[in-house]
Amino acid sequence: DTGVSQDPRHKITKRGQNVTFRCDPISEHNRLYWYRQTLGQGPEFLTYFQNEAQLEKSRLLSDRFSAERPKGSFSTLEIQRTEQGDSAMYLCASSLAASGPDQPQHFGDGTRLSIL
Amino acid sequence: AQSVSQHNHHVILSEAASLELGCNYSYGGTVNLFWYVQYPGQHLQLLLKYFSGDPLVKGIKGFEAEFIKSKFSFNLRKPSVQWSDTAEYFCAVNLYNFNKFYFGSGTKLNVKP
Numbered sequence: 294d295t296g297v298s299q300d301p302r303h304k305i306t307k308r309g310q311n312v313t314f315r316c317d318p319i320s321e322h323n324r325l326y327w328y329r330q331t332l333g334q335g336p337e338f339l340t341y342f343q344n345e346a347q348l349e350k351s352r353l354l355s356d357r358f359s360a361e362r363p364k365g366s367f368s369t370l371e372i373q374r375t376e377q378g379d380s381a382m383y384l385c386a387s388s389l390a391a392s393g394p395d396q397p398q399h400f401g402d403g404t405r406l407s408i409l
Numbered sequence: 410a411q412s413v414s415q416h417n418h419h420v421i422l423s424e425a426a427s428l429e430l431g432c433n434y435s436y437g438g439t440v441n442l443f444w445y446v447q448y449p450g451q452h453l454q455l456l457l458k459y460f461s462g463d464p465l466v467k468g469i470k471g472f473e474a475e476f477i478k479s480k481f482s483f484n485l486r487k488p489s490v491q492w493s494d495t496a497e498y499f500c501a502v503n504l505y506n507f508n509k510f511y512f513g514s515g516t517k518l519n520v521k522p
Contacts, residue, residue: 297452324508335413335499335512336453349509384453397443398510400453 295319297401299385305407306375313371314404318387325368326398327360328384329353336384342368343390372406380408411436413502415513422490423521430485430516432500439505442483444474445512448496456498459483470494492522 298317328336340350344365362368386398414433444456457468464476474485500513
């Protein structure tokens with residue numbers, strides 16, 4: 294189990310720039326989630342994929358945010374025209390779909406985004 | 410809207426003290442419940458989970474949690490904490506058959522040696 298890998302670990306950018314983060318899930322996991330976590334809060338759900346299909350998006354995910362998982366393996370999260378409020382830790386998690394109750398997720402270390 | 414409440418934001422204990430962290434959720438349907446732990450500098454890790462059956466579930470490192478449906482609660486307990494339990498603990502709820510997870514705001518536990 295190599296775990297969930299996220300890249301980069303830290304990203305500092307100026308307001309208005311675009312940023313892209315990558316997540317590599319555990320290889321056999323078909324579900325992939327993106328979360329955002331701000332200081333003093335728990336992870337907030339952003340979006341979720343099953344294989345390559347994006348099945349759900351949170352209202353938190355404005356039109357500046359887009360996520361893809363083109364081949365059902367790694368995923369990217371892009372933020373366009375970044376704003377100060379986008380500063381946060383962006384977490385990726387993966388799980389293996391199974392019949393019955395959902396399976397717990399395995400989290401990556403996150404990408405910390407700082408907007409100057 | 411569904412929500413998860415963790416009322417203790419910061420808990421400080423001495424080693425060997427008993428621990429109970431509260432978690433309440435607001436959803437009337439069937440839920441799956443989780444506790445995650447985040448040790449300093451590490452990623453979130455699953456501590457224990459409840460899907461069905463015995464409402465008292467045991468997890469790793471001597472932790473346990475009790476699901477009380479009538480109280481919409483899933484409190485985490487440990488009889489005797491250790492310094493190595495210093496971490497942030499998150500309660501999470503998954504609505505059965507929906508693939509969204511709701512997390513509480515976390516409780517920071519500081520165990521003094």
